[in-house]
Amino acid sequence: MAEKSYRDAIRDAMMEEMDRDPNVLIMGEDIGVYEGTFRITAGMLKKYGPKRVIDTPIAEAGMVGTAVGMAMLGLRPIVEMMTVNFAIVAADQILNHAAKVRYFSGGQVDVPMVIRGPHGAGVQLSAQHSQSFESFYAHFPGLKVVAPGTPADAKGLLKTAIRGRDPVMFLESAALYGMKGEVPDDTNFTVPFGQSRVAREGRDVTIVSYSRMMQMSLLVADKLSKEEGIECEVIDLRTLRPLDMDPVYASVSKTHRAVVVQEQWKPFGAAAEIAASITENVFDELDAPVVRVTGEDVPMPYARNLELLATPHEEHVAAAVKKVMYR
Amino acid sequence: MTTFEVSVEPRVAQSLEAMLLIRAFEEQSAALNAAGKSPSMCTSVGQEASAVGVMNALDERDQILTNHRSAGHLLARGADPRRILAEILGKSTGYCGGKSGSLHISVKELGVVLTSTIVGGELSLAPGVALSRQMLGGEGIVVVFFGDGAATEGIFHESINLAAVWNLPVLYVCENNQWQAFVHRKETMLADHISTWGASYGVKSQTVDGNDVDAVTAAAKDAVAYVRGTRKPFLLETYTYRLRGHMEPDPASYVDPAELQSWKERDPIATYEQRLLDEHAITPAELDAMKSRVRARIEDAAQFAMESPYPSFEELTTNVYA
Numbered sequence: 001m002a003e004k005s006y007r008d009a010i011r012d013a014m015m016e017e018m019d020r021d022p023n024v025l026i027m028g029e030d031i032g033v034y035e036g037t038f039r040i041t042a043g044m045l046k047k048y049g050p051k052r053v054i055d056t057p058i059a060e061a062g063m064v065g066t067a068v069g070m071a072m073l074g075l076r077p078i079v080e081m082m083t084v085n086f087a088i089v090a091a092d093q094i095l096n097h098a099a100k101v102r103y104f105s106g107g108q109v110d111v112p113m114v115i116r117g118p119h120g121a122g123v124q125l126s127a128q129h130s131q132s133f134e135s136f137y138a139h140f141p142g143l144k145v146v147a148p149g150t151p152a153d154a155k156g157l158l159k160t161a162i163r164g165r166d167p168v169m170f171l172e173s174a175a176l177y178g179m180k181g182e183v184p185d186d187t188n189f190t191v192p193f194g195q196s197r198v199a200r201e202g203r204d205v206t207i208v209s210y211s212r213m214m215q216m217s218l219l220v221a222d223k224l225s226k227e228e229g230i231e232c233e234v235i236d237l238r239t240l241r242p243l244d245m246d247p248v249y250a251s252v253s254k255t256h257r258a259v260v261v262q263e264q265w266k267p268f269g270a271a272a273e274i275a276a277s278i279t280e281n282v283f284d285e286l287d288a289p290v291v292r293v294t295g296e297d298v299p300m301p302y303a304r305n306l307e308l309l310a311t312p313h314e315e316h317v318a319a320a321v322k323k324v325m326y327r
Numbered sequence: 328m329t330t331f332e333v334s335v336e337p338r339v340a341q342s343l344e345a346m347l348l349i350r351a352f353e354e355q356s357a358a359l360n361a362a363g364k365s366p367s368m369c370t371s372v373g374q375e376a377s378a379v380g381v382m383n384a385l386d387e388r389d390q391i392l393t394n395h396r397s398a399g400h401l402l403a404r405g406a407d408p409r410r411i412l413a414e415i416l417g418k419s420t421g422y423c424g425g426k427s428g429s430l431h432i433s434v435k436e437l438g439v440v441l442t443s444t445i446v447g448g449e450l451s452l453a454p455g456v457a458l459s460r461q462m463l464g465g466e467g468i469v470v471v472f473f474g475d476g477a478a479t480e481g482i483f484h485e486s487i488n489l490a491a492v493w494n495l496p497v498l499y500v501c502e503n504n505q506w507q508a509f510v511h512r513k514e515t516m517l518a519d520h521i522s523t524w525g526a527s528y529g530v531k532s533q534t535v536d537g538n539d540v541d542a543v544t545a546a547a548k549d550a551v552a553y554v555r556g557t558r559k560p561f562l563l564e565t566y567t568y569r570l571r572g573h574m575e576p577d578p579a580s581y582v583d584p585a586e587l588q589s590w591k592e593r594d595p596i597a598t599y600e601q602r603l604l605d606e607h608a609i610t611p612a613e614l615d616a617m618k619s620r621v622r623a624r625i626e627d628a629a630q631f632a633m634e635s636p637y638p639s640f641e642e643l644t645t646n647v648y649a
Binding site (some may be wrong): 023025051056057059061062063064065067068069070071072073074075077091092096100101102103104105106107108109110141142144164165166256266 | 390392421422423424425426427430431433434435440441443445447450451452453454455456457458459460463481482485486489559606630645646647648649
């Protein structure tokens with residue numbers, strides 16, 4: 001174990017996999033010479049050279065399409081999006097090609113590729129650069145969607161993504177890049193997809209979340225424990241597709257109350273899917289309706305005071321916990 | 328010199344038979360659709376010389392990406408008409424087990440990587456296929472077939488620019504068939520030849536008469552030699568015409584009858600037949616035998632496709648993930 005930042009854990013995962021498999025490469029805008037807008041790819045061009053650390057034109061559709069073609073013929077490309085917002089420029093390549101070629105070819109091809117980059121709200125980046133896309137991508141069969149909330153998971157889940165045979169949307173929380181945590185040194189450390197984890201045990205309310213909102217939920221849980229004696233159990237979903245709901249059902253069967261926390265907009269979001277699954281599967285266990293904590297239903301404003309209003313905060317989660325406890 | 332000593336490549340007769348096979352296949356598909364026995368498809372009637380001429384220049388190392396008019400490319404590449412037609416009918420014996428139909432047929436063992444029916448989708452994947460082959464030590468080149476409609480997509484620009492700047496062995500074959508679904512090319516672009524766009528990317532380009540299979544073969548061989556030798560892209564425009572509607576059924580009432588007639592007179596198969604007969608490269612008896620062979624193959628393909636089973640219900644959820 002070593003203490004690493006979320007950012008360094010992501011870089012370590014990529015470099016370990018590039019050391020392990022010569023078919024792994026990374027491409028993206030400003031990732032080589034400039035070493036990445038968020039410094040994720042620092043040192044990689046120097047170590048692996050321009051054939052495996054490829055600076056692309058500002059051409060997201062061309063770059064992702066190229067990666068799909070590479071993956072179908074045996075390479076394992078990682079595409080870094082400067083921010084995940086830009087991936088929708090390549091929506092045709094992701095949704096119409098990467099997600100579907102295995103199926104409509106009758107299983108003739110693998111598509112081992114990862115699209116990764118910073119995701120979610122930042123600080124005063126306004127409406128086009130602050131979005132959350134997890135439910136958008138998780139809607140499509142054929143894609144896998146990962147949203148790590150710790151440095152160890154960032155590393156272990158990214159390694160699983162790179163080693164896999166399917167296209168993965170790897171959504172990094174830009175706000176967590178500097179967060180530090182214990183990360184296993186073992187180069188064979190991986191975290192499997194589809195295994196939600198209990199991030200904190202508790203008896204009173206189940207909080208279901210992922211990525212940065214999961215970290216915020218942990219802070220709320222500690223605060224509620226100290227100040228109000230409320231013990232929240234926090235479930236970290238880690239991957240939204242595949243989605244492992246069993247630990248959620250087990251927890252709700254214990255607490256009988258659930259809050260789902262997401263940064264993205266409320267309508268048709270991930271929390272709606274999770275809440276619906278809870279009611280479909282463990283309705284009889286519930287002592288209160290499932291409550292969602294979400295971002296405000298507006299394009300992200302620029303002014304800092306409005307921006308802060310548009311994203312969920314600790315007090316929103318705390319209020320939701322008390323609501324499902326009728327307190 | 329006697330008439331029997333006219334020097335012809337064996338390819339010449341093969342080209343004619345390959346074109347006849349494509350025409351017969353497409354007309355069979357359309358007939359099945361008209362009879363309510365097949366879903367719709369987009370045929371390549373009128374464009375047979377382009378498909379056959381380009382395939383004449385390739386070998387088994389090469390990879391192919393194509394579009395919604397792919398049956399001609401598949402057949403010219405040597406795909407089995409039985410399995411293509413079965414796929415179009417959604418049968419389990421089709422190349423993709425009935426999950427693609429005419430829309431997405433790929434045949435890995437023939438190097439047919441993709442049929443995309445998002446116009447231009449095939450263009451977006453082509454540089455990556457080439458890069459993969461290059462990095463993994465393959466010697467082949469990549470050929471991507473697209474239409475004049477796809478050339479108006481932004482992805483055309485991204486794809487050919489990437490191939491140019493990264494020195495990728497991609498032969499871009501624009502089959503300029505004058506129609507973009509139901510709209511004439513002249514309504515969507517000022518250029519008459521898409522090949523004129525290549526120079527702006529630093530890509531060598533050429534237009535060839537897409538209705539003359541020998542001319543396409545010769546131009547494609549030159550282009551393929553260039554791409555193989557330099558590992559750089561080339562843009563070959565085969566200037567041709569779509570003789571049927573966009574899809575089946577489409578009475579194509581929007582087509583100017585005079586324009587259609589002028590292109591029918593340049594039908595790539597009828598004109599080639601006549602030329603080979605005139606040059607005594609083939610006898611009428613040989614031509615008849617050839618047509619009989621083609622007819623028998625297509626009838627057999629239709630019977631095979633019709634009699635094949637549909638996929639089992641278990642196939643619904645297979646191959647979503649590895």
